[in-house]
Amino acid sequence: MEVENTFKQWKKQCLNKIDFSKKGSVDEDITNIVSVLNDSEKYFTTSSCSGRIIVIDGGCNSYTQSPNMDVATLKSKVSDCLDVQKQNCSWLFVTHQKCQKTDLVTALERSCGDVIFKFEPFILHVQCRQLGDAQLLHSVAVESGFRNSGITVGKKGxxxxxxxxxxxxxxPLSRKGQVLVSSDYIEFLVEVANQKMIENLRRIERFFxxxxxxxxxxxxxCTSSEAVKEKSVYKRRRKRTQDSPVEACQSSNDATLSDEDNGLQNGMDLFT
Structure with a gap:
């Protein structure tokens, strides 16, 4: 009972906190997942991102003026870089959907330091009431294609x-304000990132x-167990492992995941 009350207190405190994320709200593509988990007595979400494509500048302090660049242009670039700062870097572009080549080109024009182009897939952190609840959620995640998922237990339980x-x-796209890649390569990167975003959204749908x-x-x-004695709990858990809906998801998704993973890997191992 003490564990139950402590979990409820943690959940209430977490869900009542102000969202201090850059966006300030849950991403549209995962609102259904977050709602289902937060409506459950066994879970609540602590942080989430549906996946994003971003262009970040490592900082204008690392910039060395080119001999061909006048002072006015340099000041303009530095001003642009300082528009949005986070963890000693500037966010030149961010989207939770597919991007266009022009998005990267425009971001590079505003850069003044070391620019990096990134795709980051769906990530979700969920606090669970009991270890068994976490194990169930972990099985769902792994069989949906999120195979780097894991469980941690803190000192306070x-x-x-x-x-x-x-x-x-x-x-990396540039070094000290100087673009290092060609226009064709930028177009190729956009294609790779968009393919990864499409696959990311597919896995989110399977997860839900x-x-x-x-x-x-x-x-x-749980409903049926209320009418039986304690010894039936073992049978219920045994049956759950034998006839689990997670296994049903696994059988229906394994072939699809295998094909999709192989497709993404062909010619793209450099980026994973």
Whole structure:
């Protein structure tokens, strides 16, 4: 009972806090996932991102003026870089959807330091009431394609399940304000990043479907267990492992995930 009350207190405090993220709200593509988890008595989300494509500048302090660049141009670039600062870097561009080549070109025109182009997939941190709840959510994540997911237990007993993937992308584009890549290469990077974003959204959809199925299955078992003795709990758990909706998601998704992973890997191992 003490653990139950402590979890409820943690959940209330977390969900009542102001969202201090850069966007200030939950990303549209994962609002359904966040709502389902926060409506459950077993979970609540602590942070999330549906996935994003970003162009960041490592900082204008590293910039060395080119002999061909006048002072006015330099000051203009520095001013642009300082528009949005986060963790000693400038965000020149960010989107949670697919991007265009012009987005990168425009961002590079505003750069004055070391620019990096990144794709970051869906990530979700969920605090769980019990370890078994975290294990169920972990199974859902792994079988949905988020195979870098994991569970951590803090000193105060906080159980956090992190939904993570490995199909990231991080490529340097400029050094001290000087672009290092060609226009054709930028176009290629945009194509690769957009393919990864499409696959990311597919995995999010699978995660939501498997999550709904697993939680519904678990709720049915919890309801039925109220009318039986304690010894039936073992049988219920045994049946859950044998006839789990997560396994159903696994059988229906394994072939698709295998094909998609192979497709992304062909010719793109350099970026993962």
């Amino acid at each position: 906080k159980i956090i399940m992190a939904v993570r993937s490995t199909h990231c992308l991080e490529v 479907e498997c999550l709904q199925s697993a939680m519904h299955h678990e709720d049915l078992h």
